[in-house]
Amino acid sequence: MNSQLISSNESALLLRVAAGNELAYTQLVERHWKKVLQHALSFVKSYPVAEELTQDIFIQIWEKRKKLSEVKSFDNYLFIVSRNLIVSHIRKKLIETDSLKGEKLQELFFKPDEQYEFKELVEIINEGATLLPEPRRSVFLLSRIEGRDADYISKELGIAKRTVRWHLVQALNFLRNYLHKHYNVNLLTLISLGVNFFS
Known part of the structure; x- marks a missing residue:
């Protein structure tokens, strides 16, 4: 029962x-x-x-x-x-x-003719991140830009780890939709250029 x-x-x-x-x-x-x-x-x-x-x-x-x-x-x-x-x-x-024999995927695509496009994508992602409410924006920046784990973010922002996870999930969902809607950039394009914010 x-x-x-x-x-x-x-x-x-x-x-x-x-x-x-x-x-x-x-x-x-x-x-x-x-x-x-x-x-x-x-x-x-x-x-x-x-x-x-x-x-x-x-x-x-x-x-x-x-x-x-x-x-x-x-x-x-x-x-x-x-x-x-x-x-x-x-x-x-x-x-x-x-x-790739140990080379990072990002380094492989950092050829001179593709550097500009990569930097442009990073700028677009940062632009989208400014639209996130706090503390969601800080959670995203600490996790995906600074590479901090949930424990660090939880202590730094004074919020529970489960709240950190929730904000990160919501931030990633928002930014994926933002990129696709405003710039018609899909996940495959990001991966092909070595952008690892979403991986």
Whole structure:
């Protein structure tokens, strides 16, 4: 009976998230964050990388939230999303290691004729970041510009780590949409130019 009640509660939560309820989404993230982080950590062996992967996994769940209304087992769905992103990350790193011989992807694309375009994209991202409300803007800048982890940001800004994660997820979602809407820049373009704010 108890397991049926838990299942029923989660189904109701998923339906609220699918409808765009941000509070329900926050609850979903808090409920599963630690499990996904540990899963990612078991593969990548780096806490900062595992944390970024976990953020990306939950960003994808939010972006594709309408699918949640059809999900029968969220644990299975979460496992599939996590597995796909983790495998993609590992494959990308293997390709970089083999074909770039240790060079950073960003350095490969920093050829003279492409430097201007890269700098322009960075300026656009910074422009979008100025539109973020505080403390979301500070969370984004500390995380993606300065490379700080959630513990540091939490102490620096005096907010809970889960609040840091929420603001970062929302900031990344906003900036992706901002880039696409105002400049027609998609994620593939950013990756091809070595912009790692979203990876």
